[in-house]
Amino acid sequence: MVRLRSWVLHHFSCANESLIRLLKKPLASLLTVAMLAIALALPGGLYMLTQNMLALSGHWEADTRISLYLREDLDEQVARNIVANLQKDHRITKVQFMNRDEALDEFRQMTGFDEALDRLEHNPLPPVILLSPRKDLTADALTDLLQELTAMPQVDLVQLDLEWIKRLQGILGLIQRSLLIVAGLLAIAVVLIIGNTIRLEIENRRDEIVITQLFGATHAFIRRPFLYDGIWFGLLGGLLACTLIYAALRVLNEPVGRLIELYNSSFQPIYPGPSFIAALTLFAALLGYLGAWTAVSQRLHKIEPE
Amino acid sequence: MLQFINVSKRYANGHEALNNVSLNISRGELIFLSGHSGAGKSTLLKLIPILERPTQGDIILDGANIVRMKKYYIPLLRRNIGMVFQDHHLLFDRPVINNVMLPLEISGMDRKECRKRAQAALDKVGLLNKQNCDPITLSTGEQQRVGIARAVVNRPPILLADEPTGNLDPKLSQEIMNLLSQFNSVGVTAIIATHDIRLARKMHRRMVVLHQGKLLEADIADTGHG
Numbered sequence: 001m002v003r004l005r006s007w008v009l010h011h012f013s014c015a016n017e018s019l020i021r022l023l024k025k026p027l028a029s030l031l032t033v034a035m036l037a038i039a040l041a042l043p044g045g046l047y048m049l050t051q052n053m054l055a056l057s058g059h060w061e062a063d064t065r066i067s068l069y070l071r072e073d074l075d076e077q078v079a080r081n082i083v084a085n086l087q088k089d090h091r092i093t094k095v096q097f098m099n100r101d102e103a104l105d106e107f108r109q110m111t112g113f114d115e116a117l118d119r120l121e122h123n124p125l126p127p128v129i130l131l132s133p134r135k136d137l138t139a140d141a142l143t144d145l146l147q148e149l150t151a152m153p154q155v156d157l158v159q160l161d162l163e164w165i166k167r168l169q170g171i172l173g174l175i176q177r178s179l180l181i182v183a184g185l186l187a188i189a190v191v192l193i194i195g196n197t198i199r200l201e202i203e204n205r206r207d208e209i210v211i212t213q214l215f216g217a218t219h220a221f222i223r224r225p226f227l228y229d230g231i232w233f234g235l236l237g238g239l240l241a242c243t244l245i246y247a248a249l250r251v252l253n254e255p256v257g258r259l260i261e262l263y264n265s266s267f268q269p270i271y272p273g274p275s276f277i278a279a280l281t282l283f284a285a286l287l288g289y290l291g292a293w294t295a296v297s298q299r300l301h302k303i304e305p306e
Numbered sequence: 307m308l309q310f311i312n313v314s315k316r317y318a319n320g321h322e323a324l325n326n327v328s329l330n331i332s333r334g335e336l337i338f339l340s341g342h343s344g345a346g347k348s349t350l351l352k353l354i355p356i357l358e359r360p361t362q363g364d365i366i367l368d369g370a371n372i373v374r375m376k377k378y379y380i381p382l383l384r385r386n387i388g389m390v391f392q393d394h395h396l397l398f399d400r401p402v403i404n405n406v407m408l409p410l411e412i413s414g415m416d417r418k419e420c421r422k423r424a425q426a427a428l429d430k431v432g433l434l435n436k437q438n439c440d441p442i443t444l445s446t447g448e449q450q451r452v453g454i455a456r457a458v459v460n461r462p463p464i465l466l467a468d469e470p471t472g473n474l475d476p477k478l479s480q481e482i483m484n485l486l487s488q489f490n491s492v493g494v495t496a497i498i499a500t501h502d503i504r505l506a507r508k509m510h511r512r513m514v515v516l517h518q519g520k521l522l523e524a525d526i527a528d529t530g531h532g
Contacts, residue, residue, distance in 0.1 A: 005416075006414045007414060211395050212412055214355070215385070216380075216382065216387075216409070216412055221381075221412060305357055
């Protein structure tokens with residue numbers, strides 16, 4: 001019991017002394033922590049960015065719209081009948097009909113190709129029915145609906161405004177995969193940075209190591225303070241990285257908000273939450289431990305008292 | 307308690323530091339190891355806490371042959387051996403008291419208890435009033451006494467001193483020797499390597515002389531031992 005207690009106490013005092021040691025060299029420590037924070041903020045920030053984009057694409061997925069381009073020569077009355085039928089369909093929440101003139105007007109407004117359109121001899125646009133499917137429709141049900149609509153003889157073309165979201169999600173998938181690679185590489189960088197810092201520290205404290213060995217210190221005893229150095233560096237680097245990510249998102253918030261407004265969408269950005277901060281910081285601490293461990297293990301057997 | 311049996315040590319560069327040395331040291335003895343520098347005194351001392359391993363022969367400590375001791379056990383062995391060095395090996399980044407506490411902390415003792423025992427050890431070498439000083443502010447003789455306090459603080463059964471008076475004037479040297487023999491008189495087995503044969507003779511203890519790695523006859527004339 002006494003041994004366990006003194007072991008725990010030694011851990012506490014090691015952690016404590018290690019932190020004091022870091023704070024006694026504020027500039028050197030800050031440089032290391034800043035390097036770590038940048039290395040951690042890159043993948044962490046990229047992750048937050050993809051989380052935001054995923055949330056954003058999910059947001060837009062909710063207002064999926066189907067455009068039904070009818071045959072150009074279709075009688076307007078027939079079109080109105082189709083609209084009436086569609087309105088009865090329980091899978092559809094909103095139906096809006098646009099005849100050829102209205103379609104042309106909208107096109108004119110959106111593009112501003114006034115003169116060019118005036119020169120055309122006839123209106124090239126078909127009548128359009130805009131449908132909003134129910135939001136809780138499954139992907140299969142949506143596909144069925146699309147097939148039914150495509151099969152209608154009066155319909156020329158069915159377009160689901162989902163394509164670009166699929167592309168966006170494809171791109172996001174790619175980003176997420178690259179994120180893994182970036183995170184992996186930068187995790188290695190963190191281990192190396194901390195390892196290098198600890199190696200310097202070991203050289204600085206060579207005398208102390210030799211003397212403690214002379215008086216019977218085990219490798220575990222000698223390793224311990226350095227491991228805590230690594231853990232502290234990781235923790236502080238992780239916390240600073242979270243701050244950097246938060247700051248970056250804050251800076252991006254305004255232009256992104258304006259951009260989103262253009263798409264008539266409201267969106268609340270996701271900031272690093274407690275679980276993200278805890279995960280990043282603990283992960284960084286783990287990397288710090290690893291870096292310190294490799295550095296000490298590699299150095300220690302080269303330091304022997306003479 | 308400590309027995310060297312036909313011990314030889316040849317370094318990688320071919321230098322033969324010890325040649326077929328046999329020596330018996332009894333419990334509670336104080337023995338001087340003398341000879342010119344390079345005669346093998348330091349090498350002989352280093353074999354005991356396994357800072358070096360012999361190329362031949364056996365070393366029996368308390369009935370156990372330590373020559374082939376596993377690396378894992380070396381720290382535990384060293385905790386039973388106090389060491390005093392010529393250049394005292396103090397850490398200048400911490401006060402005197404923390405230097406003395408070090409061996410106790412290594413053995414996992416409670417901090418408070420460490421401090422108490424370190425103060426007792428400093429008291430014995432007459433430096434309790436300097437406990438909070440930086441070692442660099444002490445004189446060479448005082449630094450050596452701190453080194454001795456550190457070596458005896460965990461009450462090891464064996465005390466090794468390698469040229470403990472090497473940097474000191476005769477008066478201080480005498481003081482250090484007296485201090486070491488004081489610890490010996492409370493039961494610590496002490497092995498002191500010194501090239502200062504005159505000083506060693508004055509102590510009236512057993513003295514063995516090493517010459518080019520070989521152990522010469524003990525200097526019987528001045529043996530006050532036994």
